[in-house]
Amino acid sequence: MAKPPVLTPRADDFPRWYQDLINKAELADNGPVRGTMVIRPYGYGLWERMQQEMDARIKEAGAQNAYFPLFIPQSYLTREAEHVEGFAPELAVVTHGGGKELEEPVVVRPTSETIINEYFSKWVQSYRDLPLLINQWANVVRWELRPRVFLRTTEFLWQEGHTAHASREDARDYAAHIHRDVYADFMENVLAMDVVAGRKTVRERFAGAINTLTLEGMMGDGKALQLATSHELGQNFAKAFDTRYLSKDGGQEYVWQTSWGSTTRMIGALVMTHGDDNGLRVPPRLAAVQVVVVAVKEDEAVLAAVRELADRLTKAGVRARVDVRTDTPFGRRAVDWELKGVPVRIEIGPRDLASGTAMLVRRIPGGKEPVSVESLPGLLPGVLEADQALLLAQSRERRISRTSEVATFDEAVEVATGGGWARLPWSALGPEGEARLGEHGVTVRCLVAEDGSVPAADDSPGNVAVVARAY
Numbered sequence: 001m002a003k004p005p006v007l008t009p010r011a012d013d014f015p016r017w018y019q020d021l022i023n024k025a026e027l028a029d030n031g032p033v034r035g036t037m038v039i040r041p042y043g044y045g046l047w048e049r050m051q052q053e054m055d056a057r058i059k060e061a062g063a064q065n066a067y068f069p070l071f072i073p074q075s076y077l078t079r080e081a082e083h084v085e086g087f088a089p090e091l092a093v094v095t096h097g098g099g100k101e102l103e104e105p106v107v108v109r110p111t112s113e114t115i116i117n118e119y120f121s122k123w124v125q126s127y128r129d130l131p132l133l134i135n136q137w138a139n140v141v142r143w144e145l146r147p148r149v150f151l152r153t154t155e156f157l158w159q160e161g162h163t164a165h166a167s168r169e170d171a172r173d174y175a176a177h178i179h180r181d182v183y184a185d186f187m188e189n190v191l192a193m194d195v196v197a198g199r200k201t202v203r204e205r206f207a208g209a210i211n212t213l214t215l216e217g218m219m220g221d222g223k224a225l226q227l228a229t230s231h232e233l234g235q236n237f238a239k240a241f242d243t244r245y246l247s248k249d250g251g252q253e254y255v256w257q258t259s260w261g262s263t264t265r266m267i268g269a270l271v272m273t274h275g276d277d278n279g280l281r282v283p284p285r286l287a288a289v290q291v292v293v294v295a296v297k298e299d300e301a302v303l304a305a306v307r308e309l310a311d312r313l314t315k316a317g318v319r320a321r322v323d324v325r326t327d328t329p330f331g332r333r334a335v336d337w338e339l340k341g342v343p344v345r346i347e348i349g350p351r352d353l354a355s356g357t358a359m360l361v362r363r364i365p366g367g368k369e370p371v372s373v374e375s376l377p378g379l380l381p382g383v384l385e386a387d388q389a390l391l392l393a394q395s396r397e398r399r400i401s402r403t404s405e406v407a408t409f410d411e412a413v414e415v416a417t418g419g420g421w422a423r424l425p426w427s428a429l430g431p432e433g434e435a436r437l438g439e440h441g442v443t444v445r446c447l448v449a450e451d452g453s454v455p456a457a458d459d460s461p462g463n464v465a466v467v468a469r470a471y
Contacts, residue, residue, distance in 0.1 A: 006335060009277050014221040019149070021271055025280050025339045028149050035147035035154030039264070042340060045288040046267055047157065051137065053190050053286070054159060054262065057182040061174075063133040063161055068115050070139075071106040076114035079240040083113065086207020090142035092154075108141040113208065113233070113259055116162045117241040124255060126246045127166050131174065132255075135161040150268030151225070151471050158263035164243065164255040171256035172211075172232055176454070178260045179213040179230040187227060191266065192283040192391035193217050193273050194399050195227060196466060197454050198446030203434055206259075210234035213454065216445045216466065218399040219272035222419035224445045224468040227269055230260035268471075274391055280341030281364050283391050284384035290319040291380060292342050294333060296349030298326040306348055309358070309373060316377040318384070338363065343387055344380060348373075364390055409433050412467045416442040419469075423448075426463040434465070442469050 006024065008016040022028055027043035030036070039047065055065070074093065077084040092108040095101060109115075116134065124132060137159050144154045161178065165171040179197065187193045200212035209231040216224050238244070238254040247253045274281040284290050291313055295306045306322050313320040323333055337345050345361040352358050358376065361368040364387040371379065402420040406412050409429060415422035417440060426447055434444050449455045450462045 005277065006339065007277060007279065010220060010275075017275075017277075018268075018271060021275055021279055021339070022149050025341070027267065027271070027280075030149065031155075033154070035144045035152075037149050037153050037155075039157075043267060046270065046282070046286065047264055049286050049288050050186075050190075050266055051159075053186055054182065055137075057186060058135050058159070058161065058178075061133070061177060061182055062131075063135040063163070065136060066134050067136050067138065068109075068112050068119070070109050072109055072112075072115045074105045074107050076118060077107060079114065080208050080237055082236070083208035087111070087142070090144070092141045092143055109138070110140055110142050111259075111261075112136065112138075112160055112162065113237055114241075117237045117243055117257075120162075120164050120255070120257075121241045121243040124164055124243055124245050127248055130164060130166045130245060130255065131170060132164040133161070133174075134163065135159055148268075148471075150264055150271070153264075156264050158261050160261040161259060163258045164238070165257070166245065166247070166253070166255070168232075168234070168256045171234075171258050175211070175213060175230045175232050175258040175260065178258070179215070179228075179454075183215055183228040183230065183260075183262060187215060187217070188392060190283065190285045191270060191273075192285075192388055192395060193227070193269065194392060194396035196399070196446065196448065196452070198448040198466065199455055199458060200229070200446055201431070201434060201444050201465075202458060203431065204444065204446075206231045208233060208236050209259075210236070211458075214446050216468075217269055217273060218395075218402065218421065218468075219269070219471070220275065220398070221272070222402050222421070222469075224421065224466075224470040225265070225269050225272070226445070226470070227266060228260070228262035231258060233257040233259060273395055274341070279339035281391065282341040282343060284343045284364075284388045287341075287343055288319060289321045289342050290384055291344040291346060292321050292323050292337055293346045293348065294323040294330075294337070295326055296330050296347055296352075299350050299353075302348055302350060302353055305353055305373070309346065309348070309376065312377050313380065316381065318377070318380050334361075343384060346376065362387060409436070412465075413437070413440045413442060416440075416468050421445075422467040424465050424467055426465045429465050429467075437467065442467055445470060 007020045010017045026040045029038045087110050094106045141155050144152050187195045195215040205212045211232040213230045215227045235254045243255050244252045293306045293310045310320045310322045347359040357370045360371045404415045406422045412422040412424045444465045447463045
């Protein structure tokens with residue numbers, strides 16, 4: 001009798017496959033409170049690499065890191081009506097502390113626009129203080145009714161940027177800069193994820209914003225996942241919190257603002273975009289471990305050769321790790337590394353040592369071949385870059401092949417409910433048609449221009465609605 005598969009096949013049950021992979025690749029566990037999660041070391045290692053790459057890009061954009069409190073006075077949220085209305089169903093509110101009822105309830109941070117604006121109003125006095133560019137790495141809480149690890153959890157980790165500018169044009173351009181040069185660059189060049197960049201419709205816009213820019217990715221089952229957003233807040237929060245500055249002309253002006261964020265949802269996206277029936281496939285530029293050098297069996301000469309090769313690879317700029325757990329069967333270790341998606345596995349046993357070769361196993365395209373040990377430090381950087389490019393090409397091919405140009409509402413629904421994306425002229429759908437899409441479990445993920453670029457405005461002529469089922 002054949003052994004059962006390590007993971008539920010994706011074609012049989014995609015949600016079960018996803019949960020199997022999260023568990024068996026040791027990415028995360030469910031937390032003790034419904035909707036929370038425990039991120040295990042291997043999963044957190046992915047998040048740390050994401051943080052490093054994102055943080056560098058954010059700082060290149062001129063933003064500085066800071067930290068603001070987890071608890072926010074409830075009255076702060078009520079100052080911007082649309083904002084509090086948008087978040088009200090998701091709020092966790094603390095009413096007691098230290099054994100006593102609080103004079104004013106406090107909200108556990110769902111996002112920080114309100115508390116950061118309280119301090120922006122103190123820090124901004126003159127045009128010389130602008131632009132003010134702040135980012136924080138933190139956790140947030142949004143009471144989730146349908147939790148799913150990494151995708152929708154009550155508590156999750158993220159970065160949130162908040163900025164204040166002297167003009168609407170400066171704020172608009174900065175939000176677009178973050179959207180394009182921080183988020184899209186990171187998604188495509190590090191996560192190897194093809195993304196569609198566009199504008200959210202008024203219906204899907206962030207609560208309190210005048211414009212939301214989004215990046216949407218197609219997962220392995222054809223559903224869409226919102227990966228990161230950048231918002232133009234206009235002067236809504238500035239007026240609510242009286243954030244004004246003395247202009248060069250000597251007048252008092254309200255600032256123009258942006259906010260933008262990305263979350264641990266990207267780990268879930270990584271799984272669903274690149275994973276296969278054998279487990280995760282980690283893009284080499286992201287991987288904390290790009291190459292694992294495995295000792296096939298207990299042998300002093302083999303163990304020494306494994307460690308020596310790992311040292312040489314490290315000196316060549318490859319993030320390498322050794323696996324000398326020879327008390328664990330080799331087959332089990334091989335399966336574990338497949339599940340974790342380490343891009344390259346180098347296997348060395350006594351026979352390999354005698355011949356001066358090693359077995360090169362590539363996780364991303366699959367396949368294995370013997371290669372000269374001496375050639376590996378020079379060979380592997382090119383292999384890793386080729387595999388990085390392959391993942392992006394596969395992600396892009398999936399999105400292109402499963403996206404259809406349609407002309408009517410019914411055609412859009414048929415494509416989206418069938419596991420693809422539909423591109424429908426916004427003029428043929430409009431806000432009324434968008435509202436009806438919910439009856440079929442699909443949404444407008446974003447608006448794009450006819451050529452696929454980000455449109456200048458919601459009502460730009462020729463705008464196209466990207467319609468899909470979403471997580």
